[in-house]
Amino acid sequence: MPKPVAVTGNEAVANALRQVNPDVCAAYPITPQTDMMQRFASFVSNGQVDTEIILVESEHSAMSACIGAAAAGGRVITATSSQGLALMWEMLFIAAGDSLPIIMPVVNRALSAPLNIHGDHSDAMGARDSGWIQLWSENAQEAYDNTIQAFRIGEHPEIRLPVMINMDGFIISHSIETMEYLEDEVVKSFVGEYQDAYPLLDLKKPKSYGPLILPDLYHEYKRLQHEIMGRVKNVVLNVAEEFEKISGRKYGLFETYRLEDAEVALVILGSAAGTAKDVVDAVRDKGIKAGLLKPRLFRPFPYEEVAQALEHLKAVCVMDRADSFGGYGPVFLEVSSALYQNGKGPALINKIYGLGGRDFLPEHAEAVFNELNEIASGGSIKTIKEYIGVRQ
Amino acid sequence: MKKWNELVPGAIILDAGNAVQFKTGSWRAFRPQWTEENCIHCLFCWIYCPDMAVKTEDGKMTGFDYDYCKGCGICARECPGKKGKKAIVMVEEGK
Known part of the structure; x- marks a missing residue:
């Protein structure tokens, strides 16, 4: 037990x-992720994993x-936060476009300027359209569980896409919480041995990654990417069941509460x-x-399911820990789209x-x-979009 | 042309060596011109060519494959020639 x-x-x-013991890790330190990769690097140094660790000069190089x-x-694997994720930008799209199931915990942190090292969702929300699958975590247990499941989701033969596991900077990354580890052997057999479908190192079957695709085919490749994202929901549910x-x-x-x-x-x-x-609980007593709905899979967004879960309500507030300046918050945009298409x-x-x-x-939520x-x-x-907890 | 659902995810090219099907010589603005009498067959042009546009036979330079030569001019730059005369020079297309 x-x-x-x-x-x-x-x-x-x-x-x-x-516990997964990946083949390769290329990472660059950035607060608040640093301590995660530092710990992983010590597992490499102590011989607890066989991972080849690549020290690089930036997150662009890491990706x-x-x-x-x-x-x-x-x-x-790799991991990053904030400016690090921003610096990976063009490579994020290449990882997804090349169909490479890289697994990346993102310890969510605000973006500069002004410079700030603390938790919000601006970094990952900005990477929303990069073609990565996004899982979000509420606490250390969920971050751990999502990381293990991410390998099975991203590496699934019908998916083969990179996955970000999001966890709030400091609040989750640095707070000590009670949780449970699975046994090493259990995790090992759950994720299994990784067999890439198209490895470059299979010299008997030479192949090319990253070709130039012109207007005669690019549109078709993006249509295919859209199709593969559409398969993710079922895989996420099947992996969750296992x-x-x-x-x-x-x-x-x-999750609904x-x-x-x-x-x-x-x-x-x-x-x-x-x-x-x-x-x-507190306002129910009054x-x-x-009630509450906590998205876990944000990309692809489960529009129909979210709409069905919310359609019976009278009023809903979508809370965003990131802003899209000149627009509504990123989660609001999704929920709003889901409900409009739902018709009611x-x-x-x-x-x-x-x-x-x-x-x-708690008083913010209560208000x-x-x-x-x-x-x-x-x-x-009165106001559709509004900042709360702000001095005025 | 292939339909979207006939493509390999990730745009991975599984047929090795299919670059030969794409003739890229029309990109050229300058063409390399070979003068055999100045050539010492050092094959610098062959080894430096970023494509495979230098034709050889029995270890000797025999000319260019203009279907693939994009006219980058590296061969002309590297050509040592003979007695101060280059075996490869670049000339403007259409002249």
Whole structure:
């Protein structure tokens, strides 16, 4: 039986990577990810894994080395945060476009300027359209579990796409929480041996990666990429089902909390969902029929399923820990699209919270539930998108 | 032309050596011109050519494959020639 341990999210994910024992890791340090790759590098130095670690001069080089190693046929990992992810930009699209299942924990952090090292979702939300699968985690346990499942999802023969495992900087990466590790052998057999379908190092079958594709075929290749993303939802659910058998922990496309009989709800990603669940309980005691939906799979976004889960509600607030300046928050855009296509759904508002590591407090969530309750009782929407927890 | 659902994901090219099907010589603005009497058959042109546009036979230079030569001029640059006279010089296409 697995024993509960008290560890940080970085330590938990580093141990997931140790248990998987990938072939190659190319990484560059950046707060708050540094401590994860430092721990992994010590596993390499201590001979606890057989991984070839490549020290590089930047994140652009880290992702480039990962792309080369993955095309060669290896099981490849890296990890980053914030500016590091931003510097990887052009290579992210190449990893996805070349169909290379690179696994990358992203310890979410605000983007400069102004310079800030603390947690928000601006980095990964900006990488939304890069063609990577995105899983989001609420705590160290989920970050660990998502990392292990990511290998099975990304490497699935019908998918073969890179996966980002998102976890909030500092709040998850550096806070010590109670969680459970699976046994090494259990993880090893769950992820299995990696067999690349088209390894460059198979010299008997020479092949080329990264060709020039002109207007006569580029459109068709993108159509194919769209098709493959469409297969991800089922694979995520199947992998989750298998993962439940080894862990007892249930995962889906998203998690719902007291949503079935709710009238108002929050849609909220990451660590703040934990705080918000407590507030759901608290406001329920005060007579507000509150619930919560926490997306786990953000790319591809499960539009139909999210719409079905929310359609019976009267008012919903989508909480974004990132802003799209001149637009609504990124999660709001998705939920709003999902509900419009669904034809019916709740009144919808958008709150921007917690940027640059600003604490998300229970009173913030409570104020939002009170506002939703007013809207649900026939009040009008005053502002669609609004910053909360801001001094004014 | 292939349909989208007939393509290999990741645009990986599985047929080795199919670059021969794409004749790229029309990109050329300058063509290398070979003067046999100045050639010492050192094959610098052959080894430096970024494509495979230098034709050889029995270890000797025999000319250029203009279907693939893009006119980069590296061969002319590297050609040592004989007694100060280059065996390869670049001349403008159409002249």
